[in-house]
Amino acid sequence: MILDLHDIISTADKSMEVSVLPEKEFFVSAAGSFPISSKKPFLLRLFNDDNKRLRITGSTEVELTIPCDRCLEEVKVPVAIHIEREAELSDGVLVPDPDEETDTFLQGEQLDVDRLIDDEILVNWPTKVLCREDCKGICPKCGQNLNQRDCGCDRQVLDPRMAKFQDVFKEYKEV
Template structure:
């Protein structure tokens, strides 16, 4: 969703609060595509601060379907997003230039709310997603989901530090 903020840019110290809803339905990243299952409208606070910068603030929650890291079952993960950005107006000074953020969410006088939401999801992405704390995962050999039923595969993994000794035993095995 694009929001026109021409009136905020043109009037010094103007404050506007606007209810917006993101059009983002899928979150795409290098990890894959994840569907956004739930999103709610939220209030976006926009403020022109002395014609030097525009303050952009808002909070919302989105629910994304992410596969479990162990068994690959889809898990609905709620992510709380807090938007707090400052968009510089005019030529930024040297110290403001050092603190400058990526401003790809602004095009002329249009604010791209979907880009803001995307950036916040990217920053707040969970490190590990589990369907439940004691998830057993899937069998490496047959692919059975061990949360539902056990499999008969031999799951003992030899210690790689002992591989050289195992080779010696295999060479001198009696026939």
């Protein structure tokens, strides 16, 4: 969703509150495309601080469907979004800051709300997604989800430097 900021940028000390529902159905990143299964209205506050700074604040929550890192089952993960951004103004015109990455969501006098939310989802991305703490994952040999049932494969991983000892133990086991 694109918001026109002309009125707020051109008037000193003007503030505006907008409630918008994010339009995106998927969050797309280098890691893949993830469905947004639930989204709440986004309360966005804009404030022109004496024609010097445009302050953007807001909060919302979205729920993404992300595969479990161990078993690949889909997990609904809530992501809280809290935004506090600023952009420099000069005589009622947005001034791009080369050190800031505001150019991803601010273009001219327009604010791309979906891009702003995407940036925050990326920053708040969970480091590890598990369907449950004791997730057993999948069998590396046959691919069976070990949370559903045991496959019976021999999953013992031995250090190749100790392979000779395994042969010796097998030999004595038979006796």
